[in-house]
Amino acid sequence: MSFMFSKENLLKIEELKKRYPNPHALSLPCLWMAQYQEGFISLDAIDAISQIIHMPSMEIYGVATFYTMFRLEPSEKLIVDVCKTLSCKLCGSDEILEHLEKNDTIKLRHVECLGSCSTAPVMQINDVYYENLTIAKVDAILKELK
Amino acid sequence: MSEMIDIIVDSQSYKVQNGSLLIDLLIKEKIKVPYFCYHESLGADGNCRMCMVEIEGQKRPQIACDTFIKPGMIIRSKGENIEKVRTDILELELINHPVDCPICDQAGECSLQEFYMEYGLHDSKISISEKVKHSKHLDLGSNVMLDQERCVLCARCTRFTDKITYTHELGIIGRGDEAKVTTMPGRKLDNPYAMNVVDLCPVGALTSKDFRFAQRVWFLQTVDSICHGCAKGCNIYIDHNKIKYQDDVIYRFRPRRNDNVNGFFICDAGRLSYKQLQENRLESAILNGEKITQMQAIAKAKELLAKHKENITVVIDANLYTEEIEAILAFAKELNAKVCSPKEVYRDESFKDDMLRSSNRAANYKTIERLNIDTKEPDSSSLILNFNHPQDFEATSVINFLTHNRLSLGLSLPIAAYSENEGTLTNEDGFTQKCEKAIFKNVPIPTIIEHLIRLRR
Numbered sequence: 001m002s003f004m005f006s007k008e009n010l011l012k013i014e015e016l017k018k019r020y021p022n023p024h025a026l027s028l029p030c031l032w033m034a035q036y037q038e039g040f041i042s043l044d045a046i047d048a049i050s051q052i053i054h055m056p057s058m059e060i061y062g063v064a065t066f067y068t069m070f071r072l073e074p075s076e077k078l079i080v081d082v083c084k085t086l087s088c089k090l091c092g093s094d095e096i097l098e099h100l101e102k103n104d105t106i107k108l109r110h111v112e113c114l115g116s117c118s119t120a121p122v123m124q125i126n127d128v129y130y131e132n133l134t135i136a137k138v139d140a141i142l143k144e145l146k
Numbered sequence: 147m148s149e150m151i152d153i154i155v156d157s158q159s160y161k162v163q164n165g166s167l168l169i170d171l172l173i174k175e176k177i178k179v180p181y182f183c184y185h186e187s188l189g190a191d192g193n194c195r196m197c198m199v200e201i202e203g204q205k206r207p208q209i210a211c212d213t214f215i216k217p218g219m220i221i222r223s224k225g226e227n228i229e230k231v232r233t234d235i236l237e238l239e240l241i242n243h244p245v246d247c248p249i250c251d252q253a254g255e256c257s258l259q260e261f262y263m264e265y266g267l268h269d270s271k272i273s274i275s276e277k278v279k280h281s282k283h284l285d286l287g288s289n290v291m292l293d294q295e296r297c298v299l300c301a302r303c304t305r306f307t308d309k310i311t312y313t314h315e316l317g318i319i320g321r322g323d324e325a326k327v328t329t330m331p332g333r334k335l336d337n338p339y340a341m342n343v344v345d346l347c348p349v350g351a352l353t354s355k356d357f358r359f360a361q362r363v364w365f366l367q368t369v370d371s372i373c374h375g376c377a378k379g380c381n382i383y384i385d386h387n388k389i390k391y392q393d394d395v396i397y398r399f400r401p402r403r404n405d406n407v408n409g410f411f412i413c414d415a416g417r418l419s420y421k422q423l424q425e426n427r428l429e430s431a432i433l434n435g436e437k438i439t440q441m442q443a444i445a446k447a448k449e450l451l452a453k454h455k456e457n458i459t460v461v462i463d464a465n466l467y468t469e470e471i472e473a474i475l476a477f478a479k480e481l482n483a484k485v486c487s488p489k490e491v492y493r494d495e496s497f498k499d500d501m502l503r504s505s506n507r508a509a510n511y512k513t514i515e516r517l518n519i520d521t522k523e524p525d526s527s528s529l530i531l532n533f534n535h536p537q538d539f540e541a542t543s544v545i546n547f548l549t550h551n552r553l554s555l556g557l558s559l560p561i562a563a564y565s566e567n568e569g570t571l572t573n574e575d576g577f578t579q580k581c582e583k584a585i586f587k588n589v590p591i592p593t594i595i596e597h598l599i600r601l602r603r
Contacts, residue, residue, distance in 0.1 A: 043330065043331060043332070046330075056308070056314030056317075057314070057330055058304075058314050058315065058316065058317035058329070058330055059314065059317055061317060061319060061330055062317045062318055062319050065319040065320050065321075066319070066320065066321045
């Protein structure tokens with residue numbers, strides 16, 4: 001197995017284990033740690049988590065594919081998550097999505113509600129929210145990030 | 147345990163155990179209730195929502211598979227309301243289903259098809275081009291093929307690998323209309339009981355690579371039998387068909403429920419053993435490599451029996467029916483012959499596991515023990531009568547009674563295989579079970595008992 005959790009992550013996992021009666025509760029925190037450590041969640045990482053929390057790999061794989069925020073493949077392009085849920089749709093996320101779909105330099109993903117409906121439409125790049133978007137604003141943000 | 151109580155279903159009173167599942171009662175009393183996800187071996191999951199019933203005092207219809215029976219319950223399983231609910235839920239199941247019954251291998255034994263004929267019968271409201279597309283023929287391994295578009299996500303297969311085999315190969319990934327059953331990328335469904343998911347699957351999503359497209363299920367005739375793969379004696383159905391002008395052929399074995407022996411399942415080795423049963427059969431008598439007629443063979447056998455009056459050994463296969471073994475014993479007594487059934491050849495420790503498979507690969511071994519038949523190798527004899535024992539023995543003369551072709555010298559007479567004959571077997575736990583005659587060949591091969599009658603004449 002090529003994936004190993006870093007020392008700090010292993011300590012964190014030990015700390016979290018005390019918090020829950022059932023180690024299965026650690027599946028989401030472990031998936032996050034693996035994603036931050038490698039940039040994506042590899043199958044090796046899933047096997048490593050499976051051994052730590054005593055849960056079948058298939059079940060963890062099911063969890064990882066259920067949530068849109070987990071990436072199962074590495075991406076060299078900038079990953080842009082645009083909210084596709086109701087509030088953002090009403091406030092015009094369709095236009096933004098249409099605009100971004102033409103852009104080949106980014107990896108665009110439609111994600112479930114990002115939980116910032118008051119500032120819709122919203123997109124997320126590297127854990128940062130960009131809110132109250134317009135097409136001009138999106139272009140400016142992407143230019144700055146490049 | 148808990149006491150028996152009365153409840154009312156469709157204005158009829160039933161006596162049931164307090165706290166048992168409502169769906170078990172409905173299934174037992176043959177009250178029509180549609181369901182996909184519930185299975186008696188896997189328990190309730192409550193995800194298909196098909197088994198809706200009305201319970202007096204509750205606002206909405208409830209699922210029967212997650213309702214525990216309480217005293218004084220009044221339940222309605224019929225009526226306009228409940229049919230409407232079932233029709234609506236069925237429509238949701240059918241949104242992304244390709245509705246391709248004419249080319250689906252499950253047609254004829256598909257729950258979805260049955261419920262559609264009962265509650266649906268409407269055209270799909272979504273056009274084919276708008277339906278979510280998934281993979282159509284994924285080879286999951288272990289002879290199981292998956293069609294994700296036909297899947298209703300009842301999770302029976304995933305629960306089978308989680309709760310029965312504990313191998314956890316299958317799971318549901320994704321969400322919403324993208325959800326699908328699959329294995330981990332690059333990994334296969336790989337366990338000795340894997341093909342049971344084909345029987346569990348209520349729709350045409352999981353089909354057996356071995357059986358698919360071989361035969362339409364409504365042409366098959368089903369006969370109760372017992373698997374001869376090992377001493378466990380798993381109950382099976384033999385599905386066979388005799389196509390016009392052709393011979394009767396077995397197309398598949400399916401597990402038959404018997405809570406005392408095998409429960410709901412059989413192993414893949416047993417399931418596929420019908421192939422060996424039919425292949426390479428000995429159909430005509432053979433003398434030193436040359437085909438001869440049955441009459442000549444019987445005459446030759448009689449001649450040998452007359453020549454060797456003493457020092458005869460009869461070897462019996464421990465897979466034969468009890469009736470056959472007893473008939474052979476009586477015949478051996480007349481000949482004044484020694485009887486044995488060497489047991490070493492049946493031992494296979496690598497086959498054993500802690501579910502159903504036994505290390506003893508002889509189906510009727512218990513009877514050999516009960517009748518005190520010697521289990522050692524035969525001593526040197528002048529004549530050996532081998533009744534289908536898998537080993538070959540050396541003697542001055544040998545008469546073999548064989549089901550399958552085998553390279554052996556001397557005289558060989560064909561005998562009927564277990565599917566072409568009826569009889570009883572006693573399994574390793576002492577259950578005596580009956581096998582029905584399934585196959586009626588165009589040219590029937592005589593059974594051992596018929597041979598013995600002819601030899602006595």
